[in-house]
């Protein structure tokens with residue numbers, strides 16, 4: 405089953421320059437997809453169209469088989485969680501607890517049930533010890549984990565990360581990637597769409613989608629995408645280290661499996 409189906413989507417902000425012209429894209433339910441693409445290629449616009457933060461002008465987007473329209477947009481939006489780049493812009497509550505509670509309150513969840521849900525999701529992202537702290541005093545990585553807990557507490561079908569780790573240091577990035585991997589284990593039906601410039605994250609995904617000039621330039625498994633190094637270079641995109649190495653070996657007539665390369669690199673770095 406498809407979580408997201410986009411058909412012939414055309415969109416422009418100013419009626420002159422089109423961000424998308426006839427874009428079609430399918431994303432299977434339960435997949436972890438990484439979306440790559442240079443600055444201005446339309447990634448965030450796509451996320452906003454899927455979540456209904458922007459209105460569809462031409463074409464259609466279906467979420468779980470239901471076409472987004474004016475009437476159902478609020479229902480559909482409730483089934484999609486989004487985590488943005490800047491953790492500071494995502495806090496409303498005075499404490500971490502209030503913040504995770506915010507979406508639940510909007511859903512009129514009863515108080516005793518709410519406390520249970522808050523504790524459960526704070527624990528899942530490793531923030532249960534911080535529930536009474538002020539969000540503004542947390543580190544960037546901790547803030548993003550709270551934002552993720554708030555989104556997960558709503559049990560969305562789809563979670564979109566729009567460069568959610570780009571403002572974090574390597575440790576914060578690693579922590580959030582671990583939370584994403586854990587989410588995948590815990591919620592097998594949840595579809596995850598992660599927009600990022602971090603090509604190393606793409607290695608963890610089921611599928612990589614490369615957006616360029618308002619079109620899907622490549623879509624496939626990390627292996628299928630990253631062997632196309634000449635095309636990726638043309639699209640100004642970086643390639644994960646293991647594939648740089650694999651492609652270089654391949655060009656010199658040496659075929660080597662990425663798993664073997666990873667093992668070798670690990671051994672050399674010990």
Ligand SMILES: Nc1ncnc2c1ncn2[C@@H]1O[C@H](COP(=O)(O)OP(=O)(O)OP(=O)(O)O)[C@@H](O)[C@H]1O
Nearest residue numbers: 417418423441442443444445446447448449450567
């Ligand atoms: N609110 C807006 N009004 C007008 N044009 C916009 C608006 N937001 C984005 N654009 C334009 O739409 C195009 C796509 O922008 P978008 O933000 O979707 O790119 P992106 O792929 O997310 O880029 P980045 O990697 O820099 O985040 C760009 O040319 C951008 O200038």
Ligand SMILES: [Mg+2]
Nearest residue numbers: 447448449566
């Ligand atoms: Mg963007």
